[in-house]
Structures are given as structure tokens and as C-alpha cells.
Amino acid sequence: MPIRLPVAPEPPVSISEMVQQHLREGILSGVLRAGQALKQDEIATRLGVSRAPVREALNQLERDGLAILRPRRGYIVASLETNEIADIFDLRMLLEAYAGRAAATKRTLKDVAAVRKLLNAMDRLTMDSPTAIAKWAALNRAFHDAIYVASGGGRLRQIAANLRDTVEQYVRLDALTAKHIGTAQAEHRRILEALVAGDAERVGTLSREHCKHTRDRLIAALRRRRSMAAGE
Numbered sequence: 001m002p003i004r005l006p007v008a009p010e011p012p013v014s015i016s017e018m019v020q021q022h023l024r025e026g027i028l029s030g031v032l033r034a035g036q037a038l039k040q041d042e043i044a045t046r047l048g049v050s051r052a053p054v055r056e057a058l059n060q061l062e063r064d065g066l067a068i069l070r071p072r073r074g075y076i077v078a079s080l081e082t083n084e085i086a087d088i089f090d091l092r093m094l095l096e097a098y099a100g101r102a103a104a105t106k107r108t109l110k111d112v113a114a115v116r117k118l119l120n121a122m123d124r125l126t127m128d129s130p131t132a133i134a135k136w137a138a139l140n141r142a143f144h145d146a147i148y149v150a151s152g153g154g155r156l157r158q159i160a161a162n163l164r165d166t167v168e169q170y171v172r173l174d175a176l177t178a179k180h181i182g183t184a185q186a187e188h189r190r191i192l193e194a195l196v197a198g199d200a201e202r203v204g205t206l207s208r209e210h211c212k213h214t215r216d217r218l219i220a221a222l223r224r225r226r227s228m229a230a231g232e
Contacts, residue, residue, distance in 0.1 A: 014053070015049050015053040016052075016053035016054075016056035016057045016060075017057075018047075018053075019043070019047060019049060019053050019054055019056075019057035020056075020057035020060050020061060022047065023038065023043070023057060023058070023061060023066075023067075024061065024064075024066065024165070027061070027066050027067075027077055027168075027169055028165065028168040028169055028172075029134060029169075029172070030169050030172055032077050033077060033169075034077050034078065034079035034080070034169060034170075035076055035077060035079045036076060036077045037074060037075070037076050038058060038067060038074065038075040038076060038077060039074060040054045040055060040058070040074065040075075058075045061075075062075070064162065064165060064166070065078060065162075065165070065166040066078050066165060066166065077169075078166070080166070080167070080170070082219050082222055082223060085167055085170060085215070085218065085219060085222070086215060086219060088163055088166055088167050089167070089211060089212070089214070089215035089218075090215075091163055092160065092163050092164070092211050093208045093211045093212055093215075094208075095156060095159065095160050095163070096144070096147075096160075096207040096208055096210070096211045097204040097205070097207055097208035098151075098156070098204070099147055099148050099151040099153060099156060099157075099160070099207070100147060100151075100191070100195075100200075100203035100204040100206070100207035100208075101200040101201065101203060101204035102150075102151035102152065102153060102200075103147050103148075103150035103151040103195060103203060104194065104195055104197075104198050104199060104200035104202075104203040104204075105198065105200050106150060106151060106152050107150040107195055107198070108150070111146070111149065111150035112150075112192075112195060112196055114146045114149070114150075115143065115146045115147065115150070115192055115195060116192060118139055118142050118143040118146060119143060119185075119188050119189065119192055121139050122136055122139045122140065122143070122185060122188070123185060125139075127181055133172070134172075136181065137168075137171070137172045140184070141164065141168070143188060144160075144164075145157065145160075145161070147191075147195075147207070148160055150195070167218075170218055170222065171214065171218065180217055183213070184210070184213075184214070187206065187209070187210040187213065188210075190206050191203060191206045191207060191210065194206055
């Protein structure tokens with residue numbers, strides 16, 4: 001009779017990790033906006049914790065590129081210039097193309113089913129509320145993550161996730177326009193079709209172009225917003 005080993009329990013989540021997760025989601029969802037102050041006392045009071053775990057969480061968010069420490073003034077949500085956003089997307093384009101090619105050669109039926117399920121879930125959403133937009137953004141992120149899973153590159157997946165986190169608050173701006181979502185969905189569909197066909201070069205090319213189109217739309221939208229703000 002085989003011996004059943006006990007399942008190892010999940011490691012406990014520390015208070016600083018819980019604070020970090022809370023702040024990270026606030027930043028990525030846009031609730032905490034670029035340039036907004038992250039005051040340790042206010043965060044500690046709101047979450048019912050001491051300042052120490054808040055400070056640890058903010059230190060980690062700074063290392064992840066989501067927060068900036070200003071000398072003698074405290075932390076703020078990171079705000080990127082358009083050239084910095086372009087640089088990050090240029091790196092992502094390389095990774096997306098590489099992961100797409102690898103995924104097309106290594107994908108399993110389970111991988112394809114996971115990508116298809118996420119795409120269909122996005123198609124069913126009616127983009128008529130902030131909640132729906134947030135759901136679409138989460139599914140969109142999962143769609144691209146599923147490509148990385150299919151590629152088999154664990155370290156590559158982590159690097160891509162870190163880059164994505166840095167610009168996620170801006171990426172969600174692109175989801176505010178239904179027309180842009182329709183364009184993104186059409187590109188997602190073509191990526192899935194090429195993945196099913198096992199066409200590595202096409203998946204790589206489509207993935208790179210999809211990332212580039214998102215970058216171009218996003219930078220154009222940011223420039224329009226900043227121009228309007230300057231004119232007020």
C-alpha cells in the first residue's frame with residue numbers, strides 16, 4: 001500500500017505581504033493613481049496595522065518599480081514618462097515574441113483550452129461599467145500569462161510579470177475605450193488561431209505586434225491627457 005505523505009501547508013502570509021498585496025492591487029487597478037502620496041500613518045490606520053509592515057511593503061513596492069521614495073517627503077505611486085513606458089514595452093515586445101514562438105511549439109491541448117477559455121470570457125463581457133473594465137483587464141492579463149505558461153519559461157514568466165506590473169496602471173487606461181477593446185480582442189483571436197495551428201513564427205509576430213499596438217495607443221492617450229491637463 002503506497003504511503004501518503006502529508007500535504008505541506010501553505011506558508012503563512014506576513015502582515016507586510018498582506019499590506020503589499022493591498023497596495024499593489026490599488027496601484028494596478030488605478031484606485032491609487034500615479035503621483036498619489038502613500039502616507040504610512042494613513043495606510044497603517046486604515047488597515048489596522050503598525051507602521052513597520054507598511055514601511056516594509058512600501059520598500060518592496062519601490063523595488064518593484066510601483067512606488068518612489070522622495071527624500072524627506074515619503075512615498076508616492078510611481079509615475080512614468082512616456083519614454084520610460086516605451087522602453088518597458090520595447091522589452092515586453094521581445095519577451096512576448098519569444099514566449100509566443102516557444103508556446104506554439106510546446107503547447108498542449110490543456111494550454112490551448114486555457115487560452116481559449118480566457119478569450120471567450122473576455123468576449124462575453126459587456127464593457128459598461130468600471131467593474132467590467134477591471135474584469136476584462138484581469139482576464140487580459142491572464143490570457144497573456146497563459147501564453148507564458150504554455151511556453152514553459154518559468155523565469156521568463158516572472159520577468160514578464162514584473163514588467164507588466166510596472167505599466168499595468170497605464171495599460172488599464174487602454175481598456176477604457178470599447179473600440180480599443182474590440183481591436184485587442186481581434187488580435188487575441190488571431191494569436192489563438194496561430195497557437196492552435198502551431199505556427200511559431202506567426203504567434204511570435206502577432207504577439208509582438210499586439211504589444212506594439214497597445215504601446216502606441218497608450219502613449220498617444222497619455223499625451224492627449226497631459227496636453228489637456230496643461231491647457232486647463
